[in-house]
Amino acid sequence: MYLRQKNTREASMNWREVANRDDVVGGEIETQEGEFVFRGPIASVEVRDDGLVYFQVAWAAQKPISMEGGWVKHETTSFVASADVSVEDIGEGKLHFRTSFAESGTIFLKGSGNKLDPRRVRGLRVCKSHKRHAKAS
Numbered sequence: 488m489y490l491r492q493k494n495t496r497e498a499s500m501n502w503r504e505v506a507n508r509d510d511v512v513g514g515e516i517e518t519q520e521g522e523f524v525f526r527g528p529i530a531s532v533e534v535r536d537d538g539l540v541y542f543q544v545a546w547a548a549q550k551p552i553s554m555e556g557g558w559v560k561h562e563t564t565s566f567v568a569s570a571d572v573s574v575e576d577i578g579e580g581k582l583h584f585r586t587s588f589a590e591s592g593t594i595f596l597k598g599s600g601n602k603l604d605p606r607r608v609r610g611l612r613v614c615k616s617h618k619r620h621a622k623a624s
Contacts, residue, residue: 498576502540505574505582505594506532513597514580516542516566519590525549525561526603529594534570542566548608558603560610568592 517526527544580599
């Protein structure tokens, strides 16, 4: 369920505006799809002419919405969203979107303090370059 705080001022933006922000790469993307939540650190974001937004992630994790079992490694290295939907700045370093590819998604901006610790992801082995990337953000 998506809840908004009463006093949060929302600002709508398009995906090109999101891609041009300097606090998206180095942040994290989280999507809810069906019964699972997926999350990963954003390595790049690209809005393409095919009407889609492509996020490359350094690694990805998944967990059931029920939260049982915790985070486990997922093999994906990308997330895709429709460029036709708007993105809402919901404050506290978070951008929110809804699409047909992901029931809902949140971008946790670089520096917001909201990061998934890779040590909490079962089966994930992070190489040194990804650790440097995580520390730099």
